[in-house]
Structures are given as structure tokens and as C-alpha cells.
Amino acid sequence: MINIKQFAELQKKSKNSFASQRQLMKKVMAGQTVLCSTCQQPLFLITPQHSATASSDNSGIRCKKGCTDIQLEFV
Numbered sequence: 001m002i003n004i005k006q007f008a009e010l011q012k013k014s015k016n017s018f019a020s021q022r023q024l025m026k027k028v029m030a031g032q033t034v035l036c037s038t039c040q041q042p043l044f045l046i047t048p049q050h051s052a053t054a055s056s057d058n059s060g061i062r063c064k065k066g067c068t069d070i071q072l073e074f075v
């Protein structure tokens with residue numbers, strides 16, 4: 001669960017959205033629970049293997065509802 005202090009830090013960093021997305025990605029990849037700011041559902045990492053049913057082979061971070069959908073570019 002994200003606490004107020006972490007949230008404030010996150011907001012500070014969101015000045016630069018790219019940096020904050022990287023931060024988010026790091027947390028999710030490290031196994032930390034990060035909640036979607038819209039629906040408060042946990043975010044999870046999509047890898048090309050996970051999205052095998054979709055036509056896209058993009059990796060990303062998404063919530064269940066899809067209001068958070070960050071595309072990541074892994075090479």
C-alpha cells in the first residue's frame with residue numbers, strides 16, 4: 001500500500017511525467033504495490049508474454065480497468 005509520504009514524493013516527481021513513469025515502473029518491477037490514482041486498483045506489469053492474446057507486443061503498466069496504461073519500451 002502506498003502511504004501519504006510516498007504519495008507526496010510521487011507528486012513532487014510527477015513534474016516530469018517521464019521520470020515519474022520510470023519511478024512507477026521501478027516500483028512495480030520491484031514487486032511493490034502501486035495503486036492506480038483513478039480507480040485505486042493495484043497496477044501490474046504487462047510483458048509481451050502476458051499480452052500474447054492481444055495483437056500488441058508492447059510492455060507496459062496497467063490497472064485492471066485500464067485507466068492507467070503506461071506503455072514501456074523494452075529493447
Ligand SMILES: [Zn+2]
Binds near residue numbers: 038065067
Ligand atoms: Zn485504474
